[in-house]
Amino acid sequence: MVGDDDDDPTAVRSLALSPEDAANAYAYTRENPGEAVLRVTPPFHGRMRGRLHVYRRDDTELTGAVHVSPAAVIEADVVEEYPALETELEGADVAETERLRKRHAEAVDAWQTRARNAIVETVALETDEGPHLVEIKQLG
Secondary structure, eight states: OOOGGGGOGGGOOEEEEOHHHHHHHHHHHHHSSSEEEEEEOSSOOSEEEOEEEEESSOOHHHHOOEEEOHHHHBOHHHHHTOOOOOGGGTTOOHHHHHHHHHHHHHHHHHHHHHHHTOBOSEEEEEETTEEEEEEEEEOO
16 A cells, blocks of 8 residues: 555655656647646656646646646747647648648747757646755756
């Protein structure tokens, strides 16, 4: 049985994550239904791994997991530069729609490359006691 100490996310000192997971999670949430996060699951200890997790219903109350928004681990200026799909899609013909979608996909790919190189050094995990600052260790 997991003890109370194992359920306490304030035991975490560092979070290992893949920059690719962070960039993919952010892009997924912007482009699809559902939400993608970096998930940290109990039992908690000093070094933890944040894994890409997609969900439609938040189950953190049941699992005790901590969800870290990918926007929290990517530098804010890069997050703000995420390419929006042009509003000209409405009323565009099929050829123009395809051209705009292709241009958007290329812009998202370029953004993801920038995002993978813009991972912050620390992130706050949300806990019952409030935000808990941890160091980020990049994988890969």
